[in-house]
Amino acid sequence: MTKTKVMLELPDGMIEMGKELKLKCKSLKDIPPHKSRQWRGGEDNKLLCYDGVTIDSQKYKEEIKSSTAYELTVEKVSESDLQCPYACRIGFDIDQKFLNVNEENFIHMPNRNATNFIYERQNGTFRLSFELQKVYPKPVCMVISNGASKNLTVTDEVKSRVLLNVTYGLESDEPLHKCWEPITIECLIGKRTHTITTEHTSVCQTSQPNEETGTLTSGVAICLAFVMILLMLILSAIYIWKRSMTSCGDIYVKVRRNDIGL
Template identity: 35%
Template structure:
C-alpha cells in the first residue's frame, strides 16, 4: 500500500538546463522524476515537442542524431541536447515523459533566459554634419532591448531611441544622437556602447570612428596669412636675385668701357702722319 502511495505521488518536471539561450549555440532541456529515488527501468523515457509535437528521443534513441540526442544522468534525470538552437526551437511546447507521467509546457523566451547579441553585420550607421554632428544608429536584430550610450573621447552621452519594431521576438531598434557642441570634440574618437543584458553581463561595443577636424574663423585666417607669406618670401628672393644679377652685368660693362684708352705714340715727320695706338687696360 505504501509503495502504491509513493508511486501515485511521483511526477516528472522539465526545465531549462542552462542559464541562457543563444541562437546558434546548444540548447539543453532537463527532465527530472520527483517522488522517486530513481527512474524505474521498466518505464519508457521520451521527449516530444515543437509545433507538430514530434518525437525526439525514445529510451535514448534519437530520431535525428545529427540534431539532438538524449543524455541520461542517473538516478533521476535525463536531458535532451540540441546541437544548435534555432528560432524554431523557441516559444513552442515540449514534453518529457516517464511511463504514463509527463510534463508539458512552453519554452518561452524572456529577458531572464534569452539573449541575442547584435553584430557588425546587423548594425548600420548614418552620420551627418549640418552645423552639428548627428548619428543614427540602427540595430536590426537584438534581444532584449539594449540601453545605448555614445562615447566621445572621455565623455559619455545618452542616446534617444526613435523607432522600435519586432521581428518575431527580436527587436529592430534605431537610436539617435546629436552632438550640438561639435567644436569641443574636434578630432575625438566616437564609439557606441550598449548594455544588452545586465543580468548576463552582455555588452556590445561598436567603434564609429574619428570626428572631423575643425577650425575656427580666426585660425582659418591665420592659416591663410601664413600660406601667403610662405609663398611671397621665395618669390621676393627670386626677384632680388634677378635684380642683383642685372646690376652686376651693367656694372661690369661700364668698367669695360672706362678701361679703354687712346694714346698718340708716334709722329712721322716726313709724311706728317700720326699713328694712334689703342690700348685696353
C-alpha cells in the same frame, strides 16, 4: 493533491545561441524498462525523441543519467528552440514547462557593429542614426563626445521570435565627434558593454575645420599683415628718399647759379 510522478527541469544557467541546451526529466521512482520515454517541444511543439531515437541525430541527443533520470541535449541552439514549450513523458506521466527567455537567462550580442549608419549635418543640426540587428535584450546606447555621453533614442524596433532589430537616433546642435577621430558609441546589452567605433571623415571635411586648420589660417593672416606693413615702410622710405634727392638737386642748381652770377 496528487503529486506529479515526472518532473521536467529546464536549464537554470545562461542560454547562448549556438551552444547546447540541456533538459532533464526526473521520475519519483525507477523507470521500468517497458515504459516509453518521450520528448516534445520546440517551435511547433513536435515529437523530438522516442525511447532514445531522435528526429534529428545532429540536433537532439538523449542520455540516461540514472535509473530515475534522463536528459535531452539540444545542439547549437537557435531562435526557434527558444520561447516555446517542452515536455517529457514516461509512460502516461507527463510534465510540460515553457522555456521563457529573459534578461536573466539569455543574452545575444549583435552580429555586426552597426548597420545603416548615418552621420550628417543638415541645416546646422548634426544627425546620427544606426541599427543593431539580432540582439537581446534591448541595448541602451550612448554616444561619447568630448568626454561627455549623450543618450540615444530608440526610433524603431522590430522583434522576431526572440531577437530584436533596434534603430537608434540622435540630433544635436553640437558636433558628436572630433575631427579626424572616429565616433564612439557604447551600448549596454544586459550586463555586457558593446563598443562601436565608426569613421566620419566626410562630415568633418565639410562641416567643421579642425584646430590645425584654424591655427594655419591665423598664421597666414599674420604673415600677410606683416608683409603689407613691410611693403608700406619700403614705399615710404622710397618716397622720402626721392623727396630728399629732389631737394638736394634744387639746392645744387641754386648754388651753381649763384657761382655763375659771381
